[in-house]
Amino acid sequence: MVVNNSQPESSAAGSTARKNRRKITRQSQRPMTAPPRNVDEDQEMHDIETPAPITDQQSGFDEGDDELIIDVDPMQPTSAPGFPALTANAGKTRLKSETRRIAIPPHRMTPLKKDWINIFGPLTEILKLQVRMNVQRKCVEARTSKETVDIGALQKGADFVKAYALGFDVNDAIALLRLDDLYLDSFEIKDVKTLHGDHLSRAIGRIAGQDGKTKFTIENASRTRIVLADTKIHIMGSFQNIKVARDAIVSLILGSPPGKVYAGLRTVSSRMRQRAL
Template sequence: MKLYTPLVENMKLQVRMNLKAKCVELRNSEETADSGAVQKGADFIKAYALGFEIQDAIALLRLDDLYLDSFETKDIKTLHGDNLSRAIGRIVGKEGKTKFTIENTSRTRIVVADTKIHIMGSFQNIKIARDALISLIMGASPGKVYSKLRTISSRMKERF
């Protein structure tokens, strides 16, 4: 119901689950006002399927400048075995501290699913978070990444 309600009642879309093809089908109805409602609905369902929380995915329906970006750790650097698990450990940090710090300073949401990393946010904020994640994958210490994020966040505060 948490997936169904925003799509049908707020966006006025028609939704059905095709069990044979194992996909969710969306289409406009007569009451649909927004021309990009189907695309927003598809992004909403994709975000939920990638692992974002339902409240974060609902933000895709409400705001126009939110995007999803996905990449794999092997796109940045080819890692295997213990080296790969250490890189993912650097990204997540102790009890998720590093991931939450990157999310809060860059105003994004991050999902780490095995070797795939998914980021939701505005275009500029995704770039900030992605640069921080890439430096962690390449082997930078979390302290060095924190200091870079601190300078970037202070610049962002000056701009607004």
Template structure:
């Protein structure tokens, strides 16, 4: 019990009654925790749209001319993981020739939009849909891109032969590097794209650089066998 002075008069205030009135007037969201005899706050998870302040973020991925026909054939396979797993909205804008991705009210993961953009961008680089989908399922996958001229300045027939050494007859050398390092490689003219984990990308890049510099494929094969055996022992 406390005594307060109002306009020169003493007024008796019951603190316990005030506390009870306060408890009745305030609605507390939470669950009772018997261990601490207190209410634990319980708030619903924010959707990606709410986390962005109610705005609909979007991404645009440009479609190269040589990927139009493959995109038409693989469109259902591209759309399914983006809509069903990431809960994003996707459409092909034929005027700007871009694929547009946008958050929706059902999108829960704040990073889903960037994952979807990386997945579509990987497909535009030339990776197969089943390989690019790994970017959505695994967190430690990256794409490394470099050009042949970044390794060695080559022109004319020398450049063509270097690209041929990386690919091999019927793609044999490329497949050998992929299987040994557990990566996926795309040869797009002078550009080389590698999809995989950080350590595996480094192994594949070293092998490709050796081929560009003029190393015999047989020597690279032997090194890849050693690398593959070490990786099998590690796992």
């Protein structure tokens, strides 16, 4: 057997191979029979393998059908995964034991001891916390227990004790445990305007008023609670009400007369009533 490596013969062999391939693809749609072969073609195509004839079963065609029939294996049914039944306490989230320590000022330790029963009760009954008073460190320690369900119970308890430490009454501070939209806001007089000596004393007097009249008026008009501790002012209420009370106090610090502040509070309170209706 002799193989010629000349360029013309190789091109002729390639063109002949492409012709034979076209013939094979065309004949696959009909019952396959052995194609006639010439002696010259056998000599030129000695290095090309002729594919075996494709039967009707392999090609997937019948004699009278022109469409391609594809056999697809039906999907095997998958079994559903089995999970164990949930327990009765599965819906309750168990919290990790967390501890919070709230510092108490020295001048509030004596009132804390007197009102400890009123402070201890809401923390244990409403929030299900474990609370104790550390006299040596002058603080109140609280931690979560197995009965604690609320995630924010520890934070609410800390805000409640902190509000009492700032000077709020126990009954007012309990509102922090029962309502979700109450906050604490604190600022100093020097944050608004730097005052010294008698000017600072007069500003504090304007905020408090005679026998606390001005402070009570601001509280009732804005529905907040205000604690005036020397130069520090603490306000408890909703976000919008805190803003109303803070604006009135800032006006008094800057020197506005109480009568003008009262007029502004009446206007604001009337608007709040209309919105409530």
